[in-house]
Amino acid sequence: MQTLITLYHKYESVISYLFFGGLTTLINIAVFIWLSPHINYQIANVIAWFLSVLFAFITNKLWVFKSKSMALGTFLWEMGSFFFFRIASLGVDALILWIGISLLNGNNLVVKLIDQIVVVILNYFFSKWFIFRKQQ
Numbered sequence: 001m002q003t004l005i006t007l008y009h010k011y012e013s014v015i016s017y018l019f020f021g022g023l024t025t026l027i028n029i030a031v032f033i034w035l036s037p038h039i040n041y042q043i044a045n046v047i048a049w050f051l052s053v054l055f056a057f058i059t060n061k062l063w064v065f066k067s068k069s070m071a072l073g074t075f076l077w078e079m080g081s082f083f084f085f086r087i088a089s090l091g092v093d094a095l096i097l098w099i100g101i102s103l104l105n106g107n108n109l110v111v112k113l114i115d116q117i118v119v120v121i122l123n124y125f126f127s128k129w130f131i132f133r134k135q136q
Contacts, residue, residue, distance in 0.1 A: 013064055017060070023059070025116045065132030092118065
């Protein structure tokens with residue numbers, strides 16, 4: 001039991017990121033599936049992205065990387081850089097969807113699931129190394 005607790009504390013940020021990243025991904029996919037039959041899949045993807053990024057910022061700041069500072073400068077830096085890097089990953093997201101759906105005629109949901117795996121990994125490294133990094 002002690003080993004599990006030790007391992008949890010050692011990998012707490014990764015475990016938390018995967019948990020909240022999973023919830024973020026569910027929000028993204030659910031909104032995408034709900035909207036894509038009614039509007040262009042790229043527009044559905046941007047709306048799904050926006051809603052899931054709002055959720056992700058709050059959970060990443062407070063529970064994954066435990067950035068408790070609410071100082072205006074810190075908050076604006078974190079939010080601005082979070083959205084900047086998420087916009088960068090949105091470009092990767094849109095490119096994967098375009099290749100998978102428009103060029104390869106893949107199933108929307110299958111391509112979206114593959115896409116989300118790539119985006120979650122990319123976003124973790126952006127958050128850990130650039131956005132919520134511990135100041136020395």
